[in-house]
Amino acid sequence: MTSLFTPVRIGRYTLSNRLVMAPMTRSRADDDGVPSDLVATYYGQRSGAGLIISEGVFPSAMGKGYVRTPGIESDAQVAAWKQVTDAVHAKGGRIFMQVMHCGRISHPSLLPNDAQPVAPSAIKPAGQTWTDSGLQDFVTPRELSQSEIAGVINDYRMATRRALEAGFDGVELHTASGYLPEQFLSSGSNQRQDQYGGSVENRARFVLEVLAAMVAEAGGDRVGIKISPEMNFNDIVDANPQETYTYLVEQLRSFNLAYLHVALFGAKVDYHALLRPRFNGAYLMGGGLDQSRAETVLADSRADAAVFGGAFLANPDLPERFRQGAPLNTPDKNTFYAPGAQGYIDYPFLSGISAS
Template sequence: MNTLFEPVTVGRYELANRLVMAPMTRSRAQFDGTLGELAAEYYSQRASIGLIVSEGVQPSEDGQGYIATPGIYTDAHVASWRTITQAVHRQGGRIFIQLMHAGRMSHPDNTPHHRQGVAPSAIAPGAEMFTATGMKTIPTPRALSTDEVRQTVEDFRYAARRAIEAGADGIEIHGANAYLIQQFLAPSANTRTDEYGGSIENRARFAIEIAKAVVEEIGADRTAIRLSPGTAIWGLDEGEEGPALYRYLVGELNKLGLAYLHIMHLGNEPLLHALRQIWQHPLIVNRPSRPRDEIGDDIASGLADLESYGEMVLANPDFVARLQAGWPMNEADRSTYYGGNEGGYIDYPVYSE
């Protein structure tokens, strides 16, 4: 486990250790997408971890899916994120803002414009979503035109620039968890007949174009991406070609020299090992529900360069110190994950013997 606490170079930065705070939706933004002082406290409390990846942040109005999630496309958004990045930096930490377009995983009641969600194709996910008036069925999305797909690429480019203006050390493109980018990858959500649908190369095109646009805007050493091969939720099915698609996609992304690839691993070990061989840059592996006694195993084996953790970091602002000293961990309170105020957000205690 000692290698966990060794410095590692990721992009243009040397991180203090090889532990990463995984992105976690907290639904505590204002309706206009700005975040307040509690968010600055929340993130800065956890700045001892090697890298913080922020909650998913919409790059445009149409990118929002859930209630009370933050944006990074207006001056007010930039100003609110600047207070957060400054707070993290004062504590010696590093933070990448995750750019997340929810695509069809959206409800009009959760967005400022109340428009229908957008997606590769007009196919509903067959799921419900929380709104201010309770759980509601997610409506069938509107299929993006080819020009709108290209404009969405530009939305990511613009949001990346605004994130850097807000003081972020870099951005992570959210290409996982059944949101817009992964919807393009999956035949069950993408039945397009233009250059963004059909073949593996076409379905991967959107993700690759976004990565290239962001690299052009802020540099490869401040650009990263998160993928979750094999995600099978909310009607998403990548089909038999899924492993081949990810081998192609990761190979193309590898050519760009990104700061890191962040994989949410869902159980296909041969594919994970194959991607490790293809990817020649820092790799972060997240294994959901990894037990404490296995923390550091992927780094020790050489499979990963860093490991990311969500729930344990959420509940333990001093996560790194607890690991180093062998102290017990706070248990996370699931009832306070989303929405609310300081409870379950900034009031988790640090360890005291």
């Protein structure tokens, strides 16, 4: 019987269990996007996961959206990430890098030379982002030209290449949470009149071209994609999300991707039932799972692996706690994005389990 503790094939890898650590922004990089020394300890502690998906990493400086988030553009960033992947591999774990270009979900103070954020269309999103001076309102972004779009796609290509140089086992394209790929995909944020806007085929073009670039670097069996239909985070809306995501997932088949990661938060439609039959790789289910529900969806073949966020954040030894039926630590929301070790690498392990 399939359970959280049976092996699973994801892309070119056979994972020891079906617990996946979700990508979670933790803001422990410096102002140049270089992960601090704490980051290797953090991910190394959680290497009991079958697969770790890293926090969102910007492919280029123009993709940064929040203070103290990491990048994969410079040699210093690559070197710091190499320490992270070494720490995970030393304990037998696997780790993919989530590549995250925030697009319009940014602020000039976070970007080179106080540049305007970029987006498919010059539509200001409602809301605010974290900067060095606290919360700041989003601004109206600048619409990307077609030649600039080609440059952004190449940024994803190079980010994939550098992630592999840094020792990552693969990469995940972040196509959720209202960031640049979802901005292109969604009708509310994409009002272009060219080949990247209008029809669902055109709005999906950017995502598919980015995936093609990433697959060209890594091979489809080392590339995954995350989507979150109707999450509506960061002021993202789409007129017909069922049509949009059905079309997108059907187009993924030709890439032979390692996995499709679908996280649902409040959607009334059962997108898992809609999308899983349309995908030809491993299906990762996320969004508010606990151990019992995860075991049920695996046993019913509704997913191949289960993605846990806050539970992994607060419980570095989550797989062992699940094995023993042990109580879980509660995440401290006050330290999610705070610099330093507190609330990051100091969550207690079960007695007798090493924290190193």
